[in-house]
Amino acid sequence: MTDLAAQSHVLSTLRGxxxxxxxxxxxxxxxxxxxxxxxxxxxxxxxxxxxxxxVHRFTxxxxxxxxxxxxxxxxxxxxxxxxxxxxxxxxxxxxANVFQDDDYKLGSVTNADPAVRRKAIGxxxxxxxxxxxTGSRDLKLWFSDGTxxxxxxxxxxxxxxxxxxxxxxxxxxxxxxxxxxEYKLFEPAFYMTDVPDWGTAYLHCTxxxxxxxxxxxxxxxxxxxxxxxxxAMLLRAGRLGGFDFNSRFYADDDLMVGSADPFQLxxxxxxxxxxxxxxxxxxxxxxxxxxxxxxxxxPAVIRSVMNVQEATAKALLVDHAALAAAQQAGDVLExxxxxxxxxxxxxxxxxxxxxxxxxxDPDPIAAYKRSGYFEKIRDERAQGQAAGWGA
Ligand code: LRH
Ligand code: MN
Ligand code: MN
Numbered sequence: 001m002t003d004l005a006a007q008s009h010v011l012s013t014l015r016g017x018x019x020x021x022x023x024x025x026x027x028x029x030x031x032x033x034x035x036x037x038x039x040x041x042x043x044x045x046x047x048x049x050x051x052x053x054x055v056h057r058f059t060x061x062x063x064x065x066x067x068x069x070x071x072x073x074x075x076x077x078x079x080x081x082x083x084x085x086x087x088x089x090x091x092x093x094x095x096a097n098v099f100q101d102d103d104y105k106l107g108s109v110t111n112a113d114p115a116v117r118r119k120a121i122g123x124x125x126x127x128x129x130x131x132x133x134t135g136s137r138d139l140k141l142w143f144s145d146g147t148x149x150x151x152x153x154x155x156x157x158x159x160x161x162x163x164x165x166x167x168x169x170x171x172x173x174x175x176x177x178x179x180x181x182e183y184k185l186f187e188p189a190f191y192m193t194d195v196p197d198w199g200t201a202y203l204h205c206t207x208x209x210x211x212x213x214x215x216x217x218x219x220x221x222x223x224x225x226x227x228x229x230x231x232a233m234l235l236r237a238g239r240l241g242g243f244d245f246n247s248r249f250y251a252d253d254d255l256m257v258g259s260a261d262p263f264q265l266x267x268x269x270x271x272x273x274x275x276x277x278x279x280x281x282x283x284x285x286x287x288x289x290x291x292x293x294x295x296x297x298x299p300a301v302i303r304s305v306m307n308v309q310e311a312t313a314k315a316l317l318v319d320h321a322a323l324a325a326a327q328q329a330g331d332v333l334e335x336x337x338x339x340x341x342x343x344x345x346x347x348x349x350x351x352x353x354x355x356x357x358x359x360x361d362p363d364p365i366a367a368y369k370r371s372g373y374f375e376k377i378r379d380e381r382a383q384g385q386a387a388g389w390g391a
Contacts (some may be wrong), residue, residue: 146189
């Protein structure tokens with residue numbers, strides 16, 4: 001490829017990239033110590049969708065918003081989908097919530113009590129009904145299930161209960177719908193989590209069928225975990241369904257993706273690019289799962305989208321021929337340099353050009369600030385509601 005052809009390939013790939021934002025990123029959120037209320041936060045799911053549409057208006061690559069049920073429960077889902085379409089976006093992944101009910105203290109689908117399991121499965125099935133109404137492709141499942149003490153419950157029996165719940169839910173999916181199973185190392189359970197890692201999620205997915213896929217939430221690993229290795233393994237197995245992108249320093253911090261470790265995000269995107277998995281036909285969902293506790297929310301989501309774009313652009317700039325030649329020759333330093341050269345490229349001018357080409361402002365955050373949207377929502381929305389947890 002000539003330099004010019006390579007550049008145009010990079011630009012057209014970036015133009016086609018899609019990043020889903022999360023409804024809960026727009027609402028008030030915090031830690032268990034304090035939720036800091038912000039001005040202008042949405043009062044209902046309709047207003048969360050308006051904020052997501054605003055992010056798309058300034059970035060051009062965030063045309064869907066994920067919902068979390070029951071945080072985003074409404075009486076009329078087709079109406080919510082129409083509202084999104086009127087604003088130029090669509091409803092995306094449906095996230096189930098079986099972690100915020102007193103009944104789930106000892107687990108949801110893994111609970112020893114069959115009545116609690118039935119209630120949890122009922123919610124998962126209800127989420128598929130909602131997907132039918134919204135036209136969503138993906139059902140995302142994360143279970144807080146686990147135990148705090150050795151001996152508290154039987155590990156294998158809990159896995160059996162989990163498998164049965166996943167089977168019933170999977171069998172309810174339509175032919176074009178998928179189940180995305182998300183793992184998390186710990187929290188809120190501290191001794192044993194029922195879906196703690198990609199291996200456990202992968203095992204369940206392979207038993208279910210091809211439309212069961214693993215989700216990697218970048219904040220859900222032990223410090224130092226080589227996440228790009230997990231990306232490569234799941235890509236190789238054809239079981240990478242998507243990402244919940246965010247950034248962390250210590251645990252599941254849910255900070256802006258690419259803020260603590262942009263190099264890790266680049267390494268992840270490099271594996272994606274190497275596997276040709278950026279194309280939408282590869283079926284990998286790129287989602288943000290973040291909470292903006294102290295920074296203004298809409299600009300933070302815009303910044304996060306830009307961070308993903310920058311990491312992707314750098315990954316696309318890796319000279320694959322030079323990399324492969326160095327690897328083949330066993331030239332460790334040249335192989336590493338092929339990656340580092342791309343990583344150290346300043347891709348911001350290229351992304352500014354791309355945005356102008358797409359009819360967007362080259363500086364989305366400045367354009368948002370100038371737009372008057374914040375002043376409008378601040379005045380219109382007197383009493384914002386919490387994102388879902390901890391009011
Ligand atoms: C759990 C998690 C999961 C939930 C979201 C709100 O930590 O990452 O994806 O649905 O947070
Ligand atoms: Mn997540
Ligand atoms: Mn999380």
